[in-house]
Amino acid sequence: MPKLAVFPKAFMNALCNDGTMRVAEWIELAVKLDVQGLEWYAGFLEMKDKKNWSVFRQMVEDHGKEIPMMCCSPDFTHPDLAFRQKEIEKQKNWIDMTYALGGTYCRVLSGQRRPELTLDEGVKYAAESINACLPYAEERNITLIIENHYKDDFWEFPEFAQKMDVFCKLLDSLHHPHFGVNYDPSNTFLAGEDPLELLYRVSDRVVTMHASDRYLKEGTIEDLRNEELGAVGYAKRLSHGEIGQGLNDYDAIFTELKRVGFDNWISIEDGVDGMDQLERSVAFLNKKIAEHWPAQ
Template sequence: MRIAAFPKAFLHELIVDRSMTIFEWIELARTLGVDGLELHPGFFHEGGRAEIDAVGEALADAGFEMPMLCASPDFTHPDAAQRARERDHQADAIRLAAALGGDAPTCRVLSGQAHPQVAVEQGLDWATEAIEELLPLARELGVALCLENHYKASTWQYPEFAQRKPVFLELLSRIEDREWFGVQFDPSNALVAGEDSAAFLAEVVDRVFTMQASDRYLADGASLDALRLADGTIGYSPDLRHGVIGRGLNDYPRIFETLRGAGYDGWISIEDGVNGLGEMAESAAFLRAARDEWFGGSKDVDVAARRRATEEA
């Protein structure tokens, strides 16, 4: 297991008002004691090969890998032309992951937004079709597509179409490729969906390629049952707060036990730090200690070998 970090606290600065550059984030991340950085296509502003090469050099100089790229396609959009554009954007993200990701890069993929006018079966059909259309490119470039149990991208109007576990599991089951398509598991998003995150992980662990790590805390006087909406989800309630990994609602001992039992040897990326870089550093320290306790310390990750073994099984 190796540890990466994603700058959730600085997304507005990096993507929206562009007051922070990707190079400034790389320098800040040197203090975290992590092995790699998960990046986002929105961090790249110039869009040319020179910028990609410069970022690659900056990552290498800092001793980082780029194992995971965070893309947010909306494959369930009701407009066919927009769905086609979303596929094109995802293809660009796959190419970017291939350019920066080393031997076994991964690229996040989502189903899309829960557009009110799109029925579940229709959305499943569209998301399945889009992912299967992208898999040949992913295979060609050696990039694994990882479906995240997501909640809501910052630019989206609606939550994730496959937020609820039954929809997520159905979409996952429709795509049989286990070598280049798998899961990016986020335990906190499972909580937001109203699920027991460790139990959710146990249902998909055989297809997990990467994992996000964060934690959630209840505000004083709040309860999970009170936060659940009519559909069983919680959403991003102000009573569900961010904090240091390992001290909140996620049962990380159960999560690590499940990962170890499945022979997990992939990346875990810190996706938090909204309360400051100090909390992200504490989370990194927690994951380093967990790596020593549960996974026998740092080791080389051979994701490609794991994919082959899974395919043969």
């Protein structure tokens, strides 16, 4: 049966920018939820001090939870080789961070969709960079997970591999036992595409999942697809919402994941409207997991 983790989506600015929330405060909130883990973020301000890594791991484990996944954002599509090499070194540091926290999965991305970049160049740069990190990850028994991502908060351009065809082309060039997909259905809407179509194309390589939901504040899905998504900022007519109340069909998603034998971590990126919302999302997913993966 898949296990649930939570991510502090509502508190990223407080934890990463202005320091108005301490990591220990987030842990105390998260461990009260009916989940088994906390997904971590490499950019928490307090993670700059390596001495904190073991302290936070102990805090989480003292509550009977674990830190299975690390969220980080390497930028592997820069045309300058020296820049990419620095990003590889950053990724190796995040792999070390994941290992120190007791985690198993560390995110990778392709990088920014720079206007001067051709499709073949972007795929080549990203694949070479990820391949350069994989032996390091394997030594520490860490699996690198690539997400169908939209855009890191600190990037100028959207994700190079945001569109389904580009994502799949990059995926086809990467094969390693310590590499897989972190599937995020909501991000597919931001590409103006169908989350289930992407899932059916990559389901046999999905090892982890981000769970969230989006709803339309105005208009239709067709309107959304006709917009120029991937420009600066998120689509204005799309908003984060409570899981189970939005556009994602979790019965269809879980049916496909069950079909391919998925039995791993699902991390909830939700709760932007408060912990009550996050609690309801946790309850919804626990109910759906029990329906699709009934206890033997």
